Amino acid sequence: MNRKALGGVLVVLVVVAFLAIFLPVYLTQGNDAVTPPPEKLTPDQQFYKDVKDEERFDCYPDLDVTPSKKLCEERGCFWKPATLAKAPECFYPLTYGYQMTRLPVNTDLGWEAYLSRLDGVPSRYGNDVMNLKVEVEFQTDSRLHFKITDADSPRFEVPLVIDKPNKQPSDPMYEVSYKSNPFSIQVRRKSTGVLIFDSSVGGLTYEDQFLQLSTKLPSKYVYGFGEHNHQRFLHDVDYKTWTMFSRDVAPVDEWNLYGHHPYHMCIEERGNNAHSILFLNSNAMDVTLQPSPALTYRTIGGVLDFYIFLGPTPENLVTQYTEAVGRPAMPPYWALGFQLSRWNYNSLDRVKQVVKEMRDAEIPMDVLYGDIDYMDRYMDFTVDETNYGTQNLSDFVDDLHARGQRYIIILDHCIGKEVGYEAYDTGLTQDIFIKTPEGQVLEGEVWPAVNASVYPDFTDPSATPWWTSLCDSFHDEIAYDALWIDMNEPSNFVAGSQTGCEENTINNPPYLPNILGRIMPDGKRGLYDKTICMDAKQHLGNHYNLHSLYGHSMSVATHEALKTVFPTKRSMVLSRSTYVGSGAYTGHWLGDNQSQWRQMPWSIVGMLEFSLFGFTYTGSDICGFWYATTYEMCLRWSQVGAFYPFARNHNGRDWPAQHPAAFDDAFSANAKKVLEIRYKLLPFLYTLFYEATTTGTTVARPILHEFPETLGMNLDRQFLWGASFLITPVLEEGKTTVEAYIPNARWYDYYDSPGKEVDPSLRGTTAVLDADLMTINLHIRGGFVIPFQEPANTTVYSRVNPMGLIVALDENESASGQLFWDDGESRDSLAKEEYVLTEFSVEKASGMGTLQITPSITNYATTLAFETIHVMGLKSVPTTAMANGVPIQSQNFQFDDDKKMLTLTGLDLGIINSHTVQWEE
């Protein structure tokens, strides 16, 4: 144990002993002689007497039973009616759980201790773990790790490797203390003394299939946990339970969805500092928030494994979290272009027609998708010879490539069972399919139109070469550019398997988190609705533990496979199911599945949450997936979607066409206009992706991350690109104005390329901005330099266009920014430093504004140049300007007095060289 912490504990013990001896004496003497002496209550009796409703931790969360006093007391818990409607009547005493058996001992990184189960605490569901080991590791100044495991036998642990140092950090931002009986752990932020973790609230339970730990929270400002359809970014702590367990279902309610992210951020009220907590566990779990504020983790397997990150800013947390779990993957440049997809184009002719309509309307588009209808009977690595044809599809993909476009295909997780089908035959030979406990290949049913589907086990190391070889040979037939992997929760259209599941405690655990489908059609309680049996065997153990890791393991395998398919080029993976750390391998679309107005704002919440989870490449299906969109909805969705880091319009089967050229000329023109803004800003967006992959900053960023004073305002209908570009979409029907919070800074309207300063009196207020049907409000923050490039129909063509800079001055007429530029697709351009990195900095001194362009890395040869520079927010009228000491001709010098904007044109400032541009005011 850390010496300071030990010292702290000793002080606490001495003080407690002192109070225990003298406080009763003091109280007795201080009281009036006629009052009766205070009752001698045990701490638990006192707690029972005084407990406030919101301080109770639920001892009867079971959904299938209505607790009674008797049932409650059988669990060793207290029963007391509550006033608050949602407060539990059955709650834990403080004396519950485990006690430390001897003093902790120091280890290289911290300390470890042993616990034993307290006598007299009744067993809940059986198989109590009697002895626990606690390991506390001070991993970095901002990262604490502690883990509680079974001291006597190993249990499943998530196979995610988080590197740790070999010695303790010099000046951790936190200190750790504990109480020994009952055992609890406290983590405090040193700078403010705020307790950010404190499990001394009772209820610590460690049974084979029920593990629970509660902690007080320092504030009610909680964000994260996923994947759910959270309608707001800020959580409601009024007894909300969020369940995590990967699941194939449309995100239309608050149930558990595709991914599993037991990670949240909390902003402490005192000091406005942010911390975050990863509960590294993959079993089906509930997380309950309550108003005290506090939260309870309840999981049905694995170990209690926590990482706490200390920030102190929300952006620091993403940096620290992705340092631990993996920085987000860097997509190729083209993957930032607009993408189009639908399920059931149904024929290559229809695909060609849609692509032609898009070209004719001159709407920028980089990528077209093949959903499962390109396949023969929905089998991976096949082509429908009737409606597509391998040769014709291949020719079509070559034609896309010739025009600067790309093709991405979907692959499902499952393999159709058919002898003679290569993926099936080789998978059988190589023994990589998931098995039943009896050792048979588990058979379920998914899309493949054959008798059964089988499930590759991507946790088996031999599955990756098998998958790689299939992906690679299919690429020889259809030259796809990236892979979209779907249904990998893993989905199964029959419960468990074609023969159901055995009834046992793995398939039917005694405690069932509040997962969707937890009650089986036959009335049995089970975990395997819409997926495979939990006792199915995988290389790393039971599916029970690995279920929520299926999509992650498939993402890793696909990421690996693409290294063989494209040895020198960057490709990308787009996965529906994800877990902690998946952002290093894959992007994620939110499967935001319905064409409904109410779903559009949720897509922003989803993106912001995935930013916290360490993903950069996110967005929802523009215009919605299920149901028919409307003209206005699809137009508004196209506007906001143009600013999703991953911008794809994707439509479901049988719904009317919704690609941007499917409506009328006005629609097409507006889609073209907003996408051209996106394309124009791609150098800036790409630079944000570079920053994210190297330092872990976010791309789609909550306003809260930049403007901490907005805490409590829950601004989740607007979002930022990086620190400096504010997007304020219209998300409601029939509106021609939008309420926009104007964060406290100088802002400039993007429009009129670019434009006028936002009235300073609006800063820190919610303004009503005009937003006619054809307008999405976009603003640039003063203090930043944003690189741009003239748009084109695809990124292949935009990447050769002239570049420029938007300089948005702050109050002091300064600004800064950077540009990352490489060939956009070399796999190792970052590792080999084959890129250009250029810094921009603007200062004003003695009547001169000076922009310095300073490349720090120039290992990529390019003749691209900055040709136009806009300087916004000048306080006086500039008269002359110079580039590298050469005066700029008057025809290339324009000052717009209304906007206070200087525009310099006709420049030829190579992006790999240093330059100085000055203007005299």
Ligand SMILES: *[C@@H]1O[C@H](CO)[C@@H](O)[C@H](O)[C@H]1NC(C)=O
């Ligand atoms: C949700 O949308 C995704 C994305 O296209 C699709 O693959 C999936 O089948 C949909 N899920 C449900 C349950 O509708």
Ligand SMILES: *[C@@H]1O[C@H](CO)[C@@H](O)[C@H](O)[C@H]1NC(C)=O
């Ligand atoms: C492939 O293209 C040829 C030539 O256009 C056409 O005749 C044939 O029907 C197409 N095959 C399919 C499967 O679409």
Ligand SMILES: *[C@@H]1O[C@H](CO)[C@@H](O)[C@H](O)[C@H]1NC(C)=O
């Ligand atoms: C984009 O424009 C280029 C050059 O004008 C042209 O060659 C190419 O075919 C166009 N691509 C698309 C997809 O329209």
Ligand SMILES: *[C@@H]1O[C@H](CO)[C@@H](O)[C@H](O)[C@H]1NC(C)=O
């Ligand atoms: C402007 O300069 C002042 C004085 O140096 C500084 O306190 C302030 O933070 C600066 N403003 C901005 C927006 O950087």
